[in-house]
Amino acid sequence: KQEVTQIPAALSVPEGENLVLNCSFTDSAIYNLQWFRQDPGKGLTSLLLIQSSQREQTSGRLNASLDKSSGRSTLYIAASQPGDSATYLCAVNPMDSNYQLIWGAGTKLIIKP
Amino acid sequence: DAGITQSPRHKVTETGTPVTLRCHQTENHRYMYWYRQDPGHGLRLIHYSYGVKDTDKGEVSDGYSVSRSKTEDFLLTLESATSSQTSVYFCAISDGVQNTEAFFGQGTRLTVV
Numbered sequence: 731k732q733e734v735t736q737i738p739a740a741l742s743v744p745e746g747e748n749l750v751l752n753c754s755f756t757d758s759a760i761y762n763l764q765w766f767r768q769d770p771g772k773g774l775t776s777l778l779l780i781q782s783s784q785r786e787q788t789s790g791r792l793n794a795s796l797d798k799s800s801g802r803s804t805l806y807i808a809a810s811q812p813g814d815s816a817t818y819l820c821a822v823n824p825m826d827s828n829y830q831l832i833w834g835a836g837t838k839l840i841i842k843p
Numbered sequence: 844d845a846g847i848t849q850s851p852r853h854k855v856t857e858t859g860t861p862v863t864l865r866c867h868q869t870e871n872h873r874y875m876y877w878y879r880q881d882p883g884h885g886l887r888l889i890h891y892s893y894g895v896k897d898t899d900k901g902e903v904s905d906g907y908s909v910s911r912s913k914t915e916d917f918l919l920t921l922e923s924a925t926s927s928q929t930s931v932y933f934c935a936i937s938d939g940v941q942n943t944e945a946f947f948g949q950g951t952r953l954t955v956v
Binding site: 761764766771772773774775776779819821823829830831833834835836 | 901902943
């Protein structure tokens with residue numbers, strides 16, 4: 731059964747730092763992996779989608795990588811800003827379950843001004 | 844942003860009463876999902892739909908039913924609400940299964956007293 735883990739559960743860093751959030755999964759048979767952002771009391775915003783054949787995706791200051799063989803993905807945030815404060819979730823789309831994303835519990839990120 | 848509207852956004856109801864949550868999309872996406880989000884459990888799939896009148900159960904479907912009579916609308920019904928169904932409910936849509944992003948609504952906060 732696919733399991734997704736995000737470590738750390740919470741992270742607090744000063745503004746301006748580059749940081750990395752981690753997502754690991756137990757079964758490499760996935761179609762894709764998606765990173766989301768969730769602000770308090772809000773819905774989820776899709777940040778990046780990495781297909782299983784891709785190694786990385788970039789959007790602005792965000793870069794997500796995928797290493798299927800090791801079951802890992804990272805979300806790199808460059809030059810962090812207080813507005814980046816949110817909970818970041820990763821979800822994998824497993825090949826053996828067409829309709830169900832498997833979710834990590836999220837990393838709560840706080841960027842201190 | 845993907846055109847997904849959830850209604851109501853907030854609801855307080857009494858134990859034993861029926862409750863219906865609505866998800867409306869303007870993207871003409873084939874797949875629609877209902878999730879619940881609870882502290883300590885993350886996001887869990889309740890039901891999903893892969894077309895008009897085509898629905899199936901997710902991980903935590905007990906006590907819930909769904910209907911999809913039109914592409915744009917996906918209804919989640921709690922036949923007899925219980926306190927354990929107090930949660931935040933999210934609707935999501937996607938245009939495919941394997942290689943497409945999932946987009947989420949803003950959520951409905953349901954409290955059963």
